[in-house]
Amino acid sequence: MNVKKLDVRGLKCPIPIVKAKQEIERMASGDQLEVMATDPGSVPDFQGWVKVNKKVSLQSQRVETDDSGRQVYVHLLERLH
């Protein structure tokens, strides 16, 4: 199982989900993608997106603070099949 990181900090929607979708397409079943975003709207966006994309599941979401003091929303996704 591989874990890949995707940094979309500072980018506004739809970019975080467009890029996450591209990465997920290239992954194998069981691989994980950790997405780091700064838009708080990304939290409900990822929750909504995984309901309509059948190839991905949302494992967890957490909030961290990066070196510049920004809140970072970390979304852990998994490729299903």
Place this chain on the structure above:
Amino acid sequence: MSSALSAEVEEHSLELQAADLLAMIDAGRPLLVLDVRNEEEYASWRIEGLRPFHSVHVPYFEFLENPDDSIARIPFDTRPIAVVCAKGGSSSFVAEVLRDAGRDARNVAGGMVAYGDHLQARRISLGEGYASQLEIWQVNRRGKGCLSYLIRSADEAMVIDPSRRTEFYQSLAASLHARITAVVDTHVHADHLSGGPALANASGATYMTPSENAGTSGCALGDGARLRVGKSITLVLGTPGHTPESICLLMEGKYLASGDTLFARGIGRPDLGSDVRGWARMLHRTLRHTLSRLPDETLVLPAHYSDTSEIRPDGTVSGILGELRQSAPELQIANEEEFIAAMERATRPAPPSYPKIASANRLREPVAEDLASEWEIGRNQCAAARASP
């Protein structure tokens, strides 16, 4: 070169400004609003106009996954489609998908952030035959339900409770051939970032706040203070309750800029601090004593409204104190303990950004643009909820 230019022109015509969107809705022009934000954002805050309009909700990530099904969910008719999202990025993508499918779709530029920032000014009618030196302009931040005021007399102007789009007030003052000499905040706002310090700074005016929040700079306003703007006199009334430092401004003895103390249909909530009982007690005294001295015909000019139905046909929001005394149940509770209990029952959670906004306003700290937009999302929630019967 020429193709780049035509692309630019085309790009421009594919966008709709928040001001134009509101004007179309208010005028009842045929229009379909497609909101592509997520469920949570759509449920908590959306475009509102003076007339009902057809609104459809399909999140942008559904267009990303199932474009054909998503397009099929938009009613097919001749109405133009205004596509809106949080900041204008996702809606731009969806509008393009729709145009590729032959639909007349336009992106609402800047999304809900631009909608929430948009300001419009309307002159308050001061009554027939009123020929005073005073002119009152109400500046309505439609997306948030925030009201600020520009008072002009002779060649001077005072601005009350400005939003952070300070250039709007400067342009309004300039169009009235007046210079802004005073900027006042009626209290430490928790729902929006004050434009007061920046506006005062940019226009060479004095920034004034109630005594408890005067800090080391600026000018303190206490109960009984008098402000002169041109030829007009404004009296400061200490009206604690919504917050301990809240003031109202009584202009020419008749027009009350009531801050968050009185609204057109109710009162300001006393539960945004840590002491709802103490603040409710102050609010009751303010309502039963300080404001009870004002005549019934006093025009109430509030800092907020909760619902677009409060906007009058002339585009302004106001109340007549006498009518408010009859219609607002909160103003009819004579017993202090009963009032405090009612306010306690009406307590509800405040948006999580409110303490951060209040703190930045109190300390007069500038806040970065993206953070400011994030904090200011949503309509104001400053009115006291009606206690359930």
